[in-house]
Amino acid sequence: xxxxxxxxxxxxxxxxxxxxxxxxxxxxxxxxxxxxxxxxxxxxxxxxxxxxxxxxxxxxxxxxxxxxxxxxxxxxxxxxxxxxxxxxxxxxxxxxxxxxxxxxxxxxxxxxxxxxxxxxxxxxxxxxxxxxxxxxxxxxxxxxxxxxxxxxxxxxxxxxxxxxxxxxxxxxxxxxxxxxxxxxxxxxxxxxxxxxxxxxxxxxxxxxxxxxxxxxxxxxxxxxxxxxxxxxxxxxxxxxxxxxxxxxx
Amino acid sequence: xxxxxxxxxxxxxxxxxxxxxxxxxxxxxxxxxxxxxxxxxxxxxxxxxxxxxxxxxxxxxxxxxxxxxxxxxxxxxxxxxxxxxxxxxxxxxxxxxxxxxxxxxxxxxxxxxxxxxxxxxxxxxxxxxxxxxxxxxxxxxxxxxxxxxxxxxxxxxxxxxxxxxxxxxxxxxxxxxxxxxxxxxxxxxxxxxxxxxxxxxxxxxxxxxxxxxxxxxxxxxxxxxxxxxxxxxxxxxxxxxxxxxxxxxxxxxxxxxxxxxxxxxxxxxxxxxxxxxxxxxxx
Numbered sequence: 001x002x003x004x005x006x007x008x009x010x011x012x013x014x015x016x017x018x019x020x021x022x023x024x025x026x027x028x029x030x031x032x033x034x035x036x037x038x039x040x041x042x043x044x045x046x047x048x049x050x051x052x053x054x055x056x057x058x059x060x061x062x063x064x065x066x067x068x069x070x071x072x073x074x075x076x077x078x079x080x081x082x083x084x085x086x087x088x089x090x091x092x093x094x095x096x097x098x099x100x101x102x103x104x105x106x107x108x109x110x111x112x113x114x115x116x117x118x119x120x121x122x123x124x125x126x127x128x129x130x131x132x133x134x135x136x137x138x139x140x141x142x143x144x145x146x147x148x149x150x151x152x153x154x155x156x157x158x159x160x161x162x163x164x165x166x167x168x169x170x171x172x173x174x175x176x177x178x179x180x181x182x183x184x185x186x187x188x189x190x191x192x193x194x195x196x197x198x199x200x201x202x203x204x205x206x207x208x209x210x211x212x213x214x215x216x217x218x219x220x221x222x223x224x225x226x227x228x229x230x231x232x233x234x235x236x237x238x239x240x241x242x243x244x245x246x247x248x249x
Numbered sequence: 250x251x252x253x254x255x256x257x258x259x260x261x262x263x264x265x266x267x268x269x270x271x272x273x274x275x276x277x278x279x280x281x282x283x284x285x286x287x288x289x290x291x292x293x294x295x296x297x298x299x300x301x302x303x304x305x306x307x308x309x310x311x312x313x314x315x316x317x318x319x320x321x322x323x324x325x326x327x328x329x330x331x332x333x334x335x336x337x338x339x340x341x342x343x344x345x346x347x348x349x350x351x352x353x354x355x356x357x358x359x360x361x362x363x364x365x366x367x368x369x370x371x372x373x374x375x376x377x378x379x380x381x382x383x384x385x386x387x388x389x390x391x392x393x394x395x396x397x398x399x400x401x402x403x404x405x406x407x408x409x410x411x412x413x414x415x416x417x418x419x420x421x422x423x424x425x426x427x428x429x430x431x432x433x434x435x436x437x438x439x440x441x442x443x444x445x446x447x448x449x450x451x452x453x454x455x456x457x458x459x460x461x462x463x464x465x466x467x468x469x470x471x472x473x474x475x476x477x478x479x480x481x482x483x484x485x486x487x488x489x490x491x492x493x494x495x496x497x498x499x500x501x502x503x504x505x506x507x508x509x510x511x512x513x514x515x516x517x518x519x520x521x522x523x524x525x526x527x528x529x530x531x532x
Contacts, residue, residue: 232376
């Protein structure tokens, strides 16, 4: 308990400095509203439902885009590692698509699917597919050849080997790729919502900022930042469980 | 080895010459073709789809039209200005993150107080979507280069710090002990033992920070306006000029490709003494 307290004390100090800087007039209170005002604004928004409405649509977009990219990216990555022709066909495309800064796709997804959920889901899907595919590919390719041979020689069918040997072997790298994708999905979500949207966190931040209610804007910014952090921590906890069997080896 | 196998082995060695070279050449040609085949097919599909009126030119302008637009941008000089500005911002942000991140990471692994202060900030800040702070940065610093570079640094510095800390922790104790034993000073130890040994992982952190800098540079330009490739794309999309939007994507993609390849080359150069330089490169 004390240990956790000492560990996170710097964050508390920062919060205190923030409050003092705003209260004592070191900086203008428009640029930095006091933390207590921000908390009050957050509670207000929570009760009038504005925060929940917008977070629901943001979460829907993340789950949709990330979910699609995990399913399709995993299938692509493992097929690329398992069937040579698929690799020959897809590897060059992955290679040229990989370095594209995904945020450049924001205006195009809007041209294709408009201002609503569709364009955000497509953007998150396209952006997150790359790390998932590469993770699945590297993981599946690295699966031990000896294990594959033994399973084959003991009479396992090709598909059986794929499912029972290659998939578990690919897990650590795949899960790592998904973690990258998770972080990327929040970045893409917030950027696209800041630029063009009618609801969601990014939209809320933009419209509150334009309306001059900076305490509420800070509240939403901190909420998004916290959600991104929490999502990563929850994901890590789940991964550790999933990979617990590896600790034996 | 049976006698038969031995014979084939010998015959194979005797025809070691012109035919094999031709065979290898043919194989390389086929392989090279296979490598670019899908890219060519993709580009052809783009052109054909666009010309077949399945989509309106607004939804999917033809590849030839997009290339023409890039060419005319290049001729008018807009392309050079926008590219230079975007590159300048992304690279300035990247360099500040690199220097600052390595410095903070080193301070954290050598100084308990620095570690106490920065550790929770890094562990909480790293997974956060820092791009959400963009409006706050605008509020503080306006919409010009300072603000754009600042948000890039805020995003790109965390992977560098984290990689540096992990890299220095991972340096083998034996290396440090032997250097100390041979009378290395603190400075020598840092410059000649710890930093080189930590370099591969620090490079990995930099290789994460580079594309991130470009992603954030583009978003910042889109949101804050002004010159730059992101800003130009946003202006084009406001005027429903989708040819220019697609041209922007191609231009940004090329920059991203060049920067990432450059990082790979730098890595290979810097780590030429490291065993990994001899290992086959992965995708």
